[in-house]
Amino acid sequence: MRENPAELISFQNMAFTDCMKPTDLSAERKGLMRKNWRNRIGFLLKSNSSHSILHLKRNRSYRPTADDVSQWAQSLDTLLSHKYGKAAFCIFLKSEFCEENIEFWTACEDYQTQTSHKELVSKANSIYEQFIKNEAPKEINLDFHTKNTITQCLHDPTTTSFLAAQRKVYSLMENNSYPRFIHSDLYRELCEVARGESKLIKS
CATH class of the missing domain: 1.10.196.10 (Regulator of G-protein Signalling 4; domain 1)
Structure with missing residues (x-):
């Protein structure tokens, strides 16, 4: 479910507080x-x-x-x-x-199953590059504090490094x-x- 239809390209570098309304x-x-x-x-x-x-x-x-x-x-x-x-x-x-929300949530679920520190570091950086950093291809909407906390722990990530961000995205999906x-x-x-x-x- 990770295809990128041509009609979505112009939206890839945008972060949404919520999905576009019909x-x-x-x-x-x-x-x-x-x-x-x-x-x-x-x-x-x-x-x-x-x-x-x-x-x-x-x-x-x-x-x-x-x-x-x-x-x-x-x-x-x-x-x-x-x-x-x-x-x-x-x-x-x-x-x-706004498929970036479910894709980020899914990536976090997978991330939490990793047991190797090497894999944690690799996947943490991959999630950061894809969803967290400014102008990421599928940037999700996060407050500065949450984003900064993730950035600071990239050199030594744990299985809970993205938990706060995942909960925020889950809440957004649940309520909207x-x-x-x-x-x-x-x-x-x-x-x-x-x-x-x-x-x-x-x-």
Whole structure:
């Protein structure tokens, strides 16, 4: 889920306090975004060929069930703990031009699993270069104190070096992006797909 569509290039060097709101975009751009996520969600949830709904039910490991999708509305933590839920949320964030938040959060989750100090140093610097430093390719919005604390510990990082920043980004997603996702057309479409009511699995 780390592709970089051409339409996002002009946004790569910007840090957002929150995602761009749909009302900030032209009708043409919104139409393009909807087509984009519909194609991606169709690829994510649809069988490799146009088999029947019965075939899809026999391959339940390939896509989430209606119960799975329903549970995603319980909390952001529940959503992110599910493989397809996280993938769908990534698609939604891309449509709002703020996928750097989930990518940073995911990078921090991976970072915390490292046991080698050499790997910690390498990954800490990689995360810093990609998300933290000024004008980073996918710079996230952090206050000066949090950013400065990370910078100072790069020479001797620990598994908690990015914890404060990760919590801030998680809170931002939880309070802003996540509620919009749950009330979005994309989530509604996901529910219909899971129940076998969407054209995405009937075509």
